[in-house]
Amino acid sequence: MEDLVEKAKNGDKDAFATLVTQMQDDLYRIAETRLGNCEDVYDAVQETIIVAFKSIKHLRETSFFKTWLIRILINKTTDIYRRKKNRKFVSFDEIKMSEKYDTEMFDSVENGIDFNFICNNLKYEDRLIIILYYMENFTDKEIGRILNIKENTVTTKRTRAKEKIKKIYETGGKNYG
Amino acid sequence: MDNDELDKLLYHNLQTQKKVSEETSKKLSKIIHESIYKDIHKRNYKQYSFFKIFTTISAALLLFTGIAYATTKVYKKIFNQPKEVSGFYSSNNTISKEEENKAISEDEARKKANEILKNFGHENERIKSAELINNPDNNKLIWQVKTDNEILIELNAIEQDYYYYIRFDSILNENIQQYRTTSENAEKTARNICKKYGYNLDEYTGLKITTNTQDFDDAYIWYLEFYKEYDGIKNPYQSISLAIIPEINELYYFETKNIKFEDTPVQVSEDDAKKIAIEAESKVNDNYKVKDIFTELAIVETNGNAYFRQNNYEQYYIQMHDNNYPIEKNISYQVDSLVRKAWLVTFEFDLDDNSSNNMIWDQYYTYYIDVETGEIIGGDSSYGMLSELK
Known part of the structure; x- marks a missing residue:
């Protein structure tokens, strides 16, 4: 991957396209944790790609590429969310209350603890941490880098989010929604 | 499971x-x-050029050298020089001897925990462990106490703050059938519970209600935060929060915070706050274009974040973003903890601009400008992205 990043830094469109294509599912899912509408998710991915291609020449370390790209994506999802809601700042809980997840249907998992369960039952920051950890395989340290929060904070938030998932699931979350 | x-x-x-x-x-x-x-095509948006803004305000600021902000009145400074600390907050729950000496003893913590348990009707509960930990949410020390029957208590380890949190995990083992209620009934239940445990909510004029599901109609766990307000501004540091399960009319968790706060008058105008932040940002901004600037009043806790970024810009971002940066070389800046009313001035940088000669990492940065003294009393690089008031 680092060879491709070097090439992309030098303006190689094909190299950049390959990099982004390898990550397209990740970008889609991460944007989905904030934006419940699939058209908004596509917009976020598109804006991220445009900005990233223009800026990649400034990327200092090729090994940073994935976390750097995801950070841009998270910023873009915030922009779109705000534009959509026509307000400057919103709380996580307002997002939780107002978004309806109408993105593509998943194959249901037998036990019910899936992407929709996470999105419906956790506030945004917690669900983002869970998705980045369990779906995207980032470490707590890497998640801290992406979100600009301390690694220790990530670990604690992830642990508490898991406790919440466990408790909600065990007491009736199986039949949520 | x-x-x-x-x-x-x-x-x-x-x-x-x-x-x-x-x-x-x-x-x-x-x-x-x-x-x-x-x-x-690029989207249209208004742009602020730092150079243009800076030259416009610098003429005014030249007239007021040595003063916290652009006015003829001088206010006492409240923000002390932050202290650089190495490695303190970097590794998992490392607590220095100096910090440990400031904390209340384990015996004292157990005594307080027992009082809390008694207040909530669990006087016979046995404490099985007590641990001094670094609360990662705010880097303050707390005692974390656990009991035999899955009750968790966290309480402030430093005397001047008043905070505790108690959670009854075993409550969720009850046979809850997803009983539904309304937000009005949930509020009524919460108020009754607070009254039952001796908490007067008269001064808590703000209320935020959320639930465990997207839709209130499907919720079976309700989260209510009662907070004090000052001129309509929420004080998150003076609040009572509880999670309830209406079906069984029981409490899942209860948290109270009462951190000392002096409600100072707003002496610094919004425009002046912006100017102060612009001046500070122009000293470190390396040719980023600014897409927009947002301001709002808030009640915040002082921190060393903006100081760190102003005085050690490279270190600030390198240790944040370099995956291979050695943990032991991480530094942070400690300040005396104060809760103050401040202008939050958030810069949104232009990620689309390719004239920048720096790697674009952060689309936002937020300065806290004290409304009384005009000092920069803290900052946050996540606020704009995550939009959470701390």
Whole structure:
């Protein structure tokens, strides 16, 4: 991957396209944790790609590429969310209350603890941490880098989010929604 | 289900669902192709050039040297020089001797925990452990106490702050059938519970209600935060929060915070706050274009974040973003903890601008400008992205 990043830094469109294509599912899912509408998710991915291609020449370390790209994506999802809601700042809980997840249907998992369960039952920051950890395989340290929060904070938030998932699931979350 | 089982489940289920559908995949491929190989027009937005703003205000500021902000009145400074600390907050729950000496003793913590348990009707509960930990949410020390029957208590380890949190995990083992209620009934239940445990909510004029589900109609756990307000501004440091399960009319958790706060008058105007932040940002901004500037009043806790970024810009971002940066070389800046009313001035930088000669990492940075003294009393690089008031 680092060879491709070097090439992309030098303006190689094909190299950049390959990099982004390898990550397209990740970008889609991460944007989905904030934006419940699939058209908004596509917009976020598109804006991220445009900005990233223009800026990649400034990327200092090729090994940073994935976390750097995801950070841009998270910023873009915030922009779109705000534009959509026509307000400057919103709380996580307002997002939780107002978004309806109408993105593509998943194959249901037998036990019910899936992407929709996470999105419906956790506030945004917690669900983002869970998705980045369990779906995207980032470490707590890497998640801290992406979100600009301390690694220790990530670990604690992830642990508490898991406790919440466990408790909600065990007491009736199986039949949520 | 134990933690390991849940871990395996989360990994398995979320990994299984990572792959998008064929239809979505095709659409994404098209988007990738169009974004890279075709011209996409930039969106229109207003831009602030730092150079232009800085030269406009610098003439005014020259008249007021040595004063906290652009006015003829001088206010006492409240923000002391932050202290650089190495490695303190970097590793897992490392607590220095100096910090440990400031904390109340374990015996004192156990005594307070027992008082809390008694207040909530659990005077016979046995404490099985007590641990001094670094609260990662605010880097303050707390005592974490656990009992035999799954009650968790966290309480402030430093005397001047008043905070505790108690959670009854075993409550969720009750046979809850997803009983539904309304937000009005949930509020009524919460108020009755607070009254039962001796908490007067008269001074808590603000209320935020959320639930465990997207839709109130489906919720069975309700989260209520009663907070004090000052001229309509929420004080998150003076609040009572509780989670209730209306079906069984029981408490899941209860938290109270009462951190000392002096409600100072707003002496610094919004425009002046912006100017102060612009001046500070122009000293470190290396040719980033600013897309927009947002301001709002808030009640915040002082921190050393902006000081760190102003005085050690490279270190600030390198240790944040370099995955290979040695943990032991991480530094942070400690300040005397104060809760103050402040202008939050958030810069949104232009990620689309390719004239910048720096790697674009952060789209936002927020300065806290004290409304009385005009000092920069803290900052946050996540606020704009995550939009959470701390």
